[in-house]
Amino acid sequence: MKRIDPRSGVAFTMRRGATLTVSDPQGQQVSDLVAYNRDDVREVISNGRTFDYEETIHLGWGNRLWSNRSNPMLTITNDTAQCHDFLLTPCSEQTFRHFYPDKPLHRGCFGNLVEALEPYGIGSDDIPTAFNIFMNVPVDGESGLLAVKPPISKAGDKIQLRAEMDLIIGLTACSAYDSNGGSFKPIDYSVSEIV
Template identity: 70%
Template sequence: MSDAKGIEPEVIGPRSGAAFLLGAGEILTVTDPQGCQVADLLAFAAHDVREVISNGRTFDYEETIRLTTGNRLWSNRSRVLLEIVEDTVGRHDFLLTPCSEATFRHFYPDKPVHRGCFGNLAAALSPYGIEEDAIPTAFNLFMNVPVEQDTGRISVIPPTSVAGDLIRLRAAEDCVIGLTACSAYASNGGSFKPIHYAIQPAPAPV
């Protein structure tokens, strides 16, 4: 299965994570190969990892919490790090923090504790000098978090993504990316599946 113009994808196994560099102009394709699986995404500026995607800045500048094709992900320094160039799902979450051991103790007291996306991101990003306290709210790809109009109450229900759905993001500058196959029960309809990603090179200068 090729996720980006014949490029064989990298596979993030269920309930695990990865980190990698994404160069300016390159396009990251994240695919839900089986459907109904969330992927937490983080982006840090490679030249200074203290600069990171910000949900608050993004909501402010994009004037929406429903981010899809054409929207950009802004940093805590008010600069664009990523642009969504294709999105076959159109429903993602940028409100909720990565699941963690504390999440499992709070929401799933009868289930085994797992380090969750937070722990997976922390481990994957550590070689890039990114510590746990630097991990912000992730852009939760394919995650379905409706907000009630009258009360503002949120809920987490299964993603609408089906097998092969994807999102493509173009890097505005060199970035360090963290990416997971989410570990929380409610986020993924109660089962855990892989996530695929592939990187398409930046087009050659004309």
């Protein structure tokens, strides 16, 4: 396993058929994931297309994450946490100003993804709503109100996703206060050989 330090991010490629494992080594930490077609980075994960085809906002074991061009990009093949979010965008300077005006400014997962993805020719306007692994965002079906709660993931919880095409992945250890219960922790990940 490789480690993503607290409040940082990485980017890497993975081949179709390989499996990405993301684990929460200490528990209650969030990891924002974005994915692009390695051969054409204008194809990107889309929460709207995923909600359309999977017919749920709770993505877990067996669900697929779809692209803006209606192609499956990743299939969730294992999921011990069973609580993730695909509604909210990566935290950023602007969200820190909005939600934490009394806290030190930070570029957030958004800034970390921008830096990590820049070598792949991916710019800030190309960053979509992320698949927020282990993020706990309950939604009240009646009122529509949502809230960012501490994750329910425990130390060692993990999710595994199989690539359905050659991909560029951006992945973070989240920088925001609310999404990780007020502390900043690392995230571990690995990419399997193709079986």
